[in-house]
Amino acid sequence: MSIKIIKPGVFSTIQDLGRTQFLDQAVPISGVMDQVSAKIANLLVGNAVDAALIEIVDGNFEIITEEANLMALVSGYSFFKIENQEAPTNRPIFIPKGLKVQLENNINGRYSYLAIAGGWDVPQVLGSKSTFVTAAFGGYQGRRLQKGDDLASTRKLTNQNQILLENLKSETVNYPKWSIPAKQFLSNSNSVVRVVLGREFEWFEDLAFVDFTSKPYHLKDGNRMGYHLEGPKIIRKKSHQKELLSTAVLPGTIQVTGDGSLILLMTDCQTTGGYPRIAKVAEVDLPICAQLKSGKAIHFEIISLKEAEKLYLELQSDFQKLATAIQLKLE
Known part of the structure; x- marks a missing residue:
């Protein structure tokens, strides 16, 4: 052993x-x-x-x-x-x-x-x-x-x-x-987490997005399944008070509960969920979320899907360069 x-x-x-x-x-x-x-x-x-x-x-x-x-x-x-x-x-x-x-x-x-x-x-x-x-x-x-x-x-x-x-x-x-x-x-500030808008983003009031992107959220508690975030409540439009049928979710999905609180799903999360999805964390910024300590603040920044894909490809390229750099150090 x-x-x-x-x-x-x-x-x-x-x-x-x-x-x-x-x-x-x-x-x-x-x-x-x-x-x-x-x-x-x-x-x-x-x-x-x-x-x-x-x-x-x-x-x-x-x-x-x-x-x-x-x-x-x-x-x-x-x-x-x-x-x-x-x-x-x-x-x-x-x-x-x-x-x-x-x-x-x-x-x-x-x-x-x-x-x-x-x-x-x-x-x-x-x-x-x-x-x-x-x-x-x-x-x-x-x-x-x-x-x-x-x-x-x-x-x-x-x-x-x-x-x-x-x-x-x-x-x-x-x-x-x-x-x-x-x-x-980490290609970004440790307090800024970039997100792509979720499928149900239109369910929420415009003012909710102002709060979502301009005010801090703190880690309240969490585990490998998900993090409960503390911050401004996200309010639904009156026209979108219906319940959502269970639909696909992934690590990084941000769900909005019935009282307007946020749940950030992590790597052991279920594969489907019934809360509306306001956003999805860009893959490159999931490590920032993972390393959050209780009470630490983060801010969300909305980017396009194309930007998120570009950031992901750049990070994979960086890892390939790192492997080469380590090899060169040993020659």
Whole structure:
């Protein structure tokens, strides 16, 4: 085995980029909440971007290495600890056997990602290794990680994995001077979230859109299924008081409840919903939403579908460039 879980934290699970092929059968996408951070973590150790990682909520997470490993921890916090000594996040790091690794807190976000060379070895279920705890399938035995769990890497190493290992292998903890923080790949302010208008946007008063785009919303509470946002109420037109039949929803869909409150659906959300959809968060800004801490404010900005698609393609191009840049650093 590669590691043993000593402290599992609040809610740590195995995730990859999720399963999109079964929405018509009411199976949620699941997968990582913050795809930018997760993809960077995988690239830092030489994995494909869709390799399985450990997703850690907030912190209080501790493991012990049972074998020497090449890992990367991508987090809003600038360091974690190895044997009570500070070690930097957001870069590949070689960790010898028998060392205690701790992430105490993530003060600048909610989700951190621990990648290992080769990816974590768990079975695929419906084409993905992601955990869907509600239905108890995927990931590690269909559940969150617990104290005493043993996890191993797949040992299926890419050329990039092997080059990184050869460069960093050492008798002691070893890592390069360079790092790649996830915030470099967020193309927008951490407080502005771009959205495309939803199918039922015409159901709402014009004044509601003034409030929606000019006043802040705060995270009240939430989980992997969705976030309740606190802010101005969104008022329906008198001509649109009817109930909506259940219709398709996705992570990033913003629904308006009967009392005018907003629900932002996240990666474990249901595949259909009965509340009107005022907007859909642009894919590139979902990581900003995922990392929201309770009480933190965001502002919505409406963009076109074409703009959202352009931003998405630019981000995918950036990841390809990042993979090339990491390879060049090792030559």
